[in-house]
Amino acid sequence: MFLVLCCVIILSENVNAATENQACSEGETICAAPNVEKKLYAIKQRIAQAMANYESCSTDVADVNCTCHAAVIKKDLAPYKSTGLSRKMLENAAKYGTRYKIYKQQLYRDENCMFPARCQGIEHFLLQLLPQLPDMDLVINTRDYPQLQSAFRGQDAAVFSFSKTQEHHDIMYPAWTFWAGGPATKLHPTGIGRWDLMREKLRNSADAIAWNDKQALGFFRGSRTSDERDSLVLLSRRRPELVNAQYTKNQAWKSLKDTLNQAPAQEASFEDHCQYKYLFNFRGVAASFRLKHLFLCKSLVFHVGDEWQEFFYPQLKPWVHYVPLQSYPSEQQYEELIEFFKNHDELAQQIATNGYDFIWQHLRMEDISCYWRKLLKRYKKLLKYEVQPDKQMKFVGGAKDEL
Template identity: 25%
Template sequence: MKSCVDGEEGMCGSINEKRKSAIAAIKSSTRGVGIVFVALFLLVVLIPSRWIDRVSFVLTNNEESSSHGGHAHPKKSPRIPISFTCPNATSVERLSCTRRAPPLSTSPSPSPSPTPSSSSSEPSPSTAATTAAAACPGYFRYIHEDLRPWRGRGGITRAAVEEARSLAHFRLVVLGGRAFVEHYSGAFQTRDVFTLWGVLQLLARYPGRVPDLDLMFNCDDPPVVRFDSYRAGEGPSAPPLPPLFRYCKEPATADIVFPDWSFWGWPEVNIKPWEPLLVDLKEGNERVKWKDREPYAFWKGNPWVAGTRQDLLKCNVSNGREWNARLFTQNWESEIRNGFKGSNLADQCLYRYKIYIEGRAWSVSEKYILACNSPTLLVTSMYQDFFTRGLMPGHHYWPIRPDHKCPSIKFAVDWGNKHQKEAQAIGKAGSGFIQEEVKMDYVYDYMLHLLTEYAKLLRYKPTVPEKATELCLESMACAAEGLVKTFMMDSRAKWVHDSEPCTLPPSFDPKELKEISKRKDEAIKQVEMWERKA
């Protein structure tokens, strides 16, 4: 944080005002102490002793209560650090996981229930078990929807998992809290590396809480497990529906949605892990007030990954037409050569509106765009990641028609500039959703609940594949170099989580899903109606 000597007059003025307020509060509290002493003196002189005892009792209890924030919570035990040490570079055990891992047990998997067994050798993840955990954000309910197809089939068989092998980049097995991976093909860049790194953080953060499981994972963008390719209920010869984890899905596919790799960092394009980046984005939001930002819609990205993005570029100022959009092509090769000076996400909150548009499918840029406090003009897409299913058009973002992008963007900006209060409310709602409901605590809790519910559906006991390799923090991070290692260190979980995970809400009633879908459709149609009348 900058100090007043840096010449930030607005910041210094704010700090000085806070100092004055603090001094006034101290003086006020001092006067309050004097009043309390006078009152106590009068009590001693004028009120019978039996009443003094009662007053003393009340004051003592209030003092004790205030020291606990108004509630008598049990005192927490010291936080438990997650051990991590890279051995000497010459050590033969540099990449070995066996020196820290206990032998695999033949005992049953750790209980998937919210409270670990008292006989577990792992430390309890919470010292406040008597306090009810907060409910998870509403989008967690889609965990039940993603797994519903296999509940209707009586669970997940080994044959169903094997069916997904040809579609997967890797197979992940968790046994006794240890992770094993079998790679089938190379994923794009380091998507698989940072996805697996995220799983290791989950295992370290919630020791003994991730049950034994066996899953297949695909790191590409478009979903591939289409329902119509796996006809259910058409006899024993019908192929089993393969459970395949990936980063997004669409209504016609059965892919199981998992948080994407970039939450732990994207070194190829110098995008930091989500936790430190979110701090940068919040600071970037404060640099320029919304009303002082450029009154246009901003987008910067790679247009060559999809035709819909190339079509978006037509909305730039051209042939005398003003579409209220300022669109820029991101040349990543040039950025790499120039040290990523032109791609800092925290420096892109300079426009009143930001555009989100899908790439080959969904894009990781969605969370960065939504976090900017500027209303997101979201080009309607059929692809969904794990949290965007909790977004509501007209509240968290402004829907843009994919078949009429330019006039739709122009109308949205014109409308927002004329209705600034309403536009700012949309920007704050989207930004607040990202900053509060998609913070890393919830990302990990989503992973924990999803894997726990998935493991409950397995109809067989997972075993370590013959060609699998064990993964641990040291085996991944100690051998890493450059930004890969930097981002691993920046996203590493330092402590065992010291409270219960949020409580998974129940599944949707079918009527609820229809009502949510209806509300979203009506909000989009309302905007389209306004556009037609303009």
């Protein structure tokens, strides 16, 4: 299907491809072009090239060994390959997160956890895997923001964080939100809830509305975490027939300035998002927890900015699984892209389907457990010391407390 679409796109235009390729490099968003015609061609070229070059991350349809995400583990642990991990490095890391210890198939941690629900989400997977895990010490950051700047180069500390940029050397782990501790909202006062249950809800919502019955509108609901979102909201006010984007309240809301001088809108459930063809994702404090949910609507996802990563992002490919935009897009860029996909509905549906298929097939709960298992086993091989018991640590679970 990828190849057929690519050929159709390339043959449908009579524009010099070599000239366009000089102006735009592969993988970028819309480049500067002298007129609308060339911009439209540039979009088609990007989709065609991305789909033609795309290779599935796993030859096993079931991907029982979560091979799709293996490269992320290798990359994150690479800074420690030559030096290994000393006891001193783990002691240095303690100030950046919560200390955990796996000892004789039992789990221990610091007495206090900064965010108890987040620790609960992490511990669900660790407890599940205890029979398969060797002894180890680790420090897990439960804050939103990563802790190790690039200056560390992996030589002074090792910290696990759920999200990071290329400027950080934290080791990414699957966020606590796959089980517990997600963002609290009016609709979800105790957090979004378990990923396995939400997957089923969203699949049912997506299946209940055919692509042709979805509203051909861009849709966004969220708080004004960053002014990066402003241009989409302003476009919505100017062209409501194209975009329905409004700000909602969050805990920091104080006045109308926090919702761009309009009354805050009501929150929308993820299931409600599935009514719309075009959905938008923005970073939050770090990576946004909403992204994986949007894909399961079988709608076309527009992902703004590529700086922030979670462990599963690298295998999501621009123009194959989602539509990429650079940070702080203009109203005009939004308009051009939405109009393009309204006029190329088959392409929009194909990319939406690709995104859905990837998340449904490669971000299951078994993939999360598999990733944790592989990550921790490979991490353990880097430890250069024998793990010892620590009576000051709290027993979390396992067969018996022997510290």
